Amino acid sequence: MANQYEFKSKALPYLLVLPQMVIVFIFFFWPSAQALWQSFFLQDPFGGRVIFVGFQNYTRLFTEPAYSYGQSFRVSVAFAVCVALLAMTVALFLASQANKKLRLGTFYKTMLIWPYAVATMVAGVLWLFMFNPNVGVIAWFLKHKLGVDWQHLLNSNQAFLLITLAASWKQISYNFVFFLAGLQSVPNDLIEAAAIDGAGPTRRFWTIIFPLLSPTTFYLLVMNLVYGFFETFPIIHQVTAGGPGKATSILVYKVWRDGVINLDLGGSSAQSVILMIMVIALTVFQFRFIERRVNY
Amino acid sequence: MTEHSRMRRFIPNIWLWIAILIIAFPIWIVFSASTHTSAEILAAPMPLIPGPHFVKNYSEAILEGSKNLGASAITMLKNSMIMALGISSGKIVISLLAAFAIVFFNFKLRSFCFWSIFVTLMLPVEVRIMPTYKVISDLGMLNSYAGLILPMVVSATAVFLFRQYFMTIPREMAEASQIDGATPTQFFWHVLLPMTRTPIAAMFVIQFIYGWNQYLWPLLITTRQEYYTILIGINRMLSGADVQIEWQIVMATTLLALIPPALVVIVMQKQFISGMTDREK
Numbered sequence: 001m002a003n004q005y006e007f008k009s010k011a012l013p014y015l016l017v018l019p020q021m022v023i024v025f026i027f028f029f030w031p032s033a034q035a036l037w038q039s040f041f042l043q044d045p046f047g048g049r050v051i052f053v054g055f056q057n058y059t060r061l062f063t064e065p066a067y068s069y070g071q072s073f074r075v076s077v078a079f080a081v082c083v084a085l086l087a088m089t090v091a092l093f094l095a096s097q098a099n100k101k102l103r104l105g106t107f108y109k110t111m112l113i114w115p116y117a118v119a120t121m122v123a124g125v126l127w128l129f130m131f132n133p134n135v136g137v138i139a140w141f142l143k144h145k146l147g148v149d150w151q152h153l154l155n156s157n158q159a160f161l162l163i164t165l166a167a168s169w170k171q172i173s174y175n176f177v178f179f180l181a182g183l184q185s186v187p188n189d190l191i192e193a194a195a196i197d198g199a200g201p202t203r204r205f206w207t208i209i210f211p212l213l214s215p216t217t218f219y220l221l222v223m224n225l226v227y228g229f230f231e232t233f234p235i236i237h238q239v240t241a242g243g244p245g246k247a248t249s250i251l252v253y254k255v256w257r258d259g260v261i262n263l264d265l266g267g268s269s270a271q272s273v274i275l276m277i278m279v280i281a282l283t284v285f286q287f288r289f290i291e292r293r294v295n296y
Numbered sequence: 297m298t299e300h301s302r303m304r305r306f307i308p309n310i311w312l313w314i315a316i317l318i319i320a321f322p323i324w325i326v327f328s329a330s331t332h333t334s335a336e337i338l339a340a341p342m343p344l345i346p347g348p349h350f351v352k353n354y355s356e357a358i359l360e361g362s363k364n365l366g367a368s369a370i371t372m373l374k375n376s377m378i379m380a381l382g383i384s385s386g387k388i389v390i391s392l393l394a395a396f397a398i399v400f401f402n403f404k405l406r407s408f409c410f411w412s413i414f415v416t417l418m419l420p421v422e423v424r425i426m427p428t429y430k431v432i433s434d435l436g437m438l439n440s441y442a443g444l445i446l447p448m449v450v451s452a453t454a455v456f457l458f459r460q461y462f463m464t465i466p467r468e469m470a471e472a473s474q475i476d477g478a479t480p481t482q483f484f485w486h487v488l489l490p491m492t493r494t495p496i497a498a499m500f501v502i503q504f505i506y507g508w509n510q511y512l513w514p515l516l517i518t519t520r521q522e523y524y525t526i527l528i529g530i531n532r533m534l535s536g537a538d539v540q541i542e543w544q545i546v547m548a549t550t551l552l553a554l555i556p557p558a559l560v561v562i563v564m565q566k567q568f569i570s571g572m573t574d575r576e577k
Contacts, residue, residue: 012401025412035427093311097312112316113561119511137325140341275422275423280418
C-alpha cells in the first residue's frame with residue numbers, strides 16, 4: 001500500500017473513524033475492562049461493600065461443587081458438538097443433492113435458506129410448541145402412538161435432545177449456503193475425469209469432492225461451534241431455562257443467570273472473562289488457518 | 297452431467313422435497329394453531345388443518361395482544377422495526393466512514409483504529425452482559441431506543457467487508473478526483489458510494505436480520521411494555537402456566553415476528569448469499 005495514492009488531510013480521517021471508535025470504547029472496551037476488574041472483587045449486590053479477593057472468583061468456579069461450572073462446561077461442549085455435527089451433516093447432504101442440474105433448483109434453494117431469517121428465540125418457540133407435553137402435536141404423537149412419555153422439563157435427556165434439534169434446525173440453512181457455494185466451485189472436469197476412470201458417485205464424493213471442500217468444512221465447524229457455544233442463549237432461555245436441574249445450563253446461560261438472577265457479580269464477571277478468552281482463542285485459531293490457506 | 301439414468305436424476309428431488317417438508321413443518325403447525333381457538337389447541341391433539349379463526353386471532357394479536365402482556369403486536373413490530381433498521385443502518389453508516397478513513401487516508405492511528413475495531417469481533421454481548429448493562433444504566437438509556445440500538449452498532453464484519461471492497465477500487469480514481477478539484481468528502485459521496493451499492497445491500501440484509509433477531513440485549517434493558525420488541529413480547533406471553541397461555545395469540549404473534557426477516561431473505565436472496573459467503577474471504 002506504500003506507493004498507493006492517499007488523500008492528504010490531517011483532521012478528516014479522525015473525524016471519520018470517530019463515531020465507530022466512540023462506540024467501540026463505550027460499549028466494548030469499557031465494559032470488558034469492567035468485567036475483568038470486577039472478576040477480582042466480591043461485591044454486595046445492593047451496591048454496598050466491595051472486597052478485593054484476587055482470583056477467588058475464578059477458583060470458586062472450579063472448586064465449589066454448588067457452582068457446577070464443570071458440568072455446565074461439559075454440557076456446552078456436548079451441545080455445541082452435537083449441533084455442529086447434526087446441522088453440518090444434514091446441510092452437506094442437502095447441498096450435494098441440490099448441486100445437480102434440477103429444474104426446480106432456485107425454488108429448492110429458497111425453501112432451504114429461509115430458516116436463517118428465523119430468530120434463534122423463535123426457533124425455540126416453534127420446537128417448544130410441538131413438544132409441549134400438554135398441547136404439542138409431536139409430544140401427543142409420541143405418547144399415544146409410540147408410547148414415549150415426552151416430559152422435557154423432567155427428563156434431562158429429552159431436554160438436551162429438544163434444544164439440539166431446535167438449534168440445529170435453524171443452523172442447517174447457514175451451512176447449506178456455504179456447502180452449496182463450496183460444491184459449485186469444485187471444477188467439473190475433475191469430477192468427469194474421475195468418472196471416466198470408473199469412480200462411482202460415492203467414491204467421487206469422498207475422494208475428490210470432500211477433500212476439496214475441507215476449507216469450507218473447517219470454517220463451518222468453527223462457526224457452528226461458536227454458534228452452539230455463544231448464540232444459543234435464546235433457545236435455552238425459552239425452552240428449558242437451563243433445566244431440568246442444571247442439565248441444559250450452558251455457559252452463556254449460566255453467566256446470565258448468575259449475574260442477572262442470582263446477582264453474583266464477581267462470579268458472573270469471572271465467567272465473562274473465561275468466555276472472552278474462549279472466543280478470542282477460537283477467533284485467533286480460525287484466522288491463523290485462513291491466513292495459511294491464503295498463502296497456498 | 298455424469299450419470300444419465302432417469303432414476304439418478306429423480307432421487308435428489310425426492311430428498312430435497314422431504315427436507316423442505318420437514319423444515320417447514322414447525323411453521324405449518326404454528327400457522328394452523330394461529331387459526332384455531334384456545335380450547336381447540338388445549339384439547340390435544342390440536343387439528344393440523346387450519347381453522348376458521350384466522351381473522352379474529354390475528355386482529356386480536358395485532359390490535360390488543362395477549363391479555364397478560366399489555367402490548368399489542370403492532371407496537372412490538374414497530375419497536376422491532378426501529379431496532380432492526382437502527383442497528384443495520386447505523387452499522388452500515390459508521391462502518392462505511394471508518395473503512396473510507398482506513399483505506400484512503402494515511403494517519404498515525406490508522407492501524408490502532410483498525411485493530412480496535414477488529415477486536416470487537418471477539419466480544420459478543422453474550423460474554424459481557426453485566427458490565428454493558430451497567431454502562432447503559434449509568435447513561436440513563438434503559439428503556440430507550442438508543443439503549444436498544446447503540447451497543448449493537450459496532451461491526452467489525454461490516455468494516456472488513458467495506459475495507460476489502462474499497463481496496464479493489466483503483467487509486468487512480470481518488471487521484472483523478474483530487475486533480476479535478478474534488479474534496480475527499482465529495483469523492484466519497486459522488487464516486488465511492490454509488491460504486492458500493494451492492495456490498496451495502498448485502499450488508500443490509502445480514503444486519504437487518506441480526507438486528508431483528510436480537511434477544512438477550514432487549515430482554516435485559518426493556519422492562520416497560522412500550523419498548524418490548526416482538527421477541528420479548530412472545531417470551532413474556534409464554535412465561536405463565538400452560539392453561540393461561542393464549543396459544544392462538546402467541547402463535548399468531550410468532551408468525552408475525554417471523555415474516556419481516558424471512559421476506560428480506562427471500563426477496564434479497566442473491567445479495568444475502570453474496571453477503572454471507574464474501575465474509576469468509
